[in-house]
Amino acid sequence: MSASVIEVEHLHKAYGTTVAVDDVSFTVGPGEIFGILGRNGAGKTTTVECLIGLRTPDRGRIRVLGRDPHRDHEELTRRVGVQLQDGQLPDRLRVGEAMRLYQSFYPDPADAKELLAQLGLKGREKTPYAKLSGGQKQRLSIALALIGRPRIAVLDELTTGLDPHARRDTWDLISEVRDQGVTILLVTHFMPEAERLCDRVAVIHDGRVLVAGTPAELTANEGQPTLEDAFVTLTGRTA
Template identity: 65%
Template sequence: MAIIEVKDLVKHYGSQRAADGISFTVDEGEIFGILGPNGAGKTTTVECIEGLRTRDSGSVSVMGLDPERDAKELKQVLGIQLQESRLPDRLRVGEALDLYRSFYRNPADPERLIESLGLGGKRKTPFGKLSGGQQQRLSIALALVGNPRVAVLDELTTGLDPQARRDTWDLIEQVRDSGVTIILVTHFMDEAERLCDRLAVIDSGKIVAVDTPSGLTARVSAEQRVRFRPSAEFADALLLDLPEVSAVERNGAQVVVSGGGNLLQAVASVLARNHIVAADLRVEQVSLDDAFVALTGKSIEN
């Protein structure tokens, strides 16, 4: 069931079209990713959903509420984590949660949030003395303290170290498992691939594709590659005869077999029949990065 519906959303800044006819729906209980390079219109799109920006045209509905008309009601059920928003340096972790809690009708238990976000030892630490990762976790806690049905998280792991990123991902999955629908704005492929049930790829204010991460990669190419070092010599024809195999290349001692379908199993069984052991066997698939480049014609890093 769709909990968020965005239809033909348009938002200009002067002559620049930040959102140029964006449409998608988000189902209840899913983690929906919005992926795109910087300046693609991701943040503009979610800000129109949050009611922080007024759209030029199109319609947006979140749980049946219009973010502009029903702004106050919507903010009771929407948890928002903003890019680059800070708190007063002298405000302590516990006080921040206590304050933001008072803004909502049915707030969450701040103690449990503090614990589950690993801020238990930091209750009395002022915001200005927290590390980047701790500030980010507090910002997630503030987005969740209103007990939201939908949470919008914008670039939530930017600036975190690898361990903190993985911890944050685990946390987001826990939040989803507790029944919260999540919109995740990101420009990290690994994050999108790991967390998102579905993804909208945005480029230059337009939706390029909406699909599951594996659906997106499958769209680009179904080709796989198997690499290995054979224990004995064999003729390429041995593999080329297989219907799954499209090409065999040799790279020194290494053999690279390209093809589709159940490539790995087909190759492995032929090798086994011929008593050839495949050492350093690896299967390579098209990554989300490759898919993104194919869909938008550019790398996400630029």
């Protein structure tokens, strides 16, 4: 097995004449928190969708845990936990039922109670999905991504809609999950989050990787005080 957990080489994906991802390459090592940064429409979500086998790339090579996400889709779903931006649940499904349902999908699931407590959803087991606040839905979605004890967690817009307290709790949880050896792929356009959590990041713009490195390197190379300033300079240049 190679040293990288995720390898993406020259990924290209178009919808009709619209090129969503032009040429994206990056690698993620085991136990890393890797951030994919980019403005809206930069190609982040399409990249991730190819990576988890929801879409088939037009060109390029992807390996996740040494496997092809398209061909070995079922095998990988057991080891990759996913939190989607718009993946929802039935309105009347209760929190406890959702956890029990998703537990039944995996051979060795995590403890639902513990996970809900860590995500601040303790005592919400009987609440239907439709009655949850935006932030609670988001946290339930994270819980479902982690319930199967994945080797890799792919989290799209992790803390969108969370208040500052919930956001920090979630960051702490992600750090803890990583400390257990889980590799984390974080998709975000929220720079303080990337700065705080990510070991390395790739900035995607117009379907290509502009730069990749540690948040500190990127900030220093652009001669800016924060990652957000560096990001704005980088992605504004070619806009």
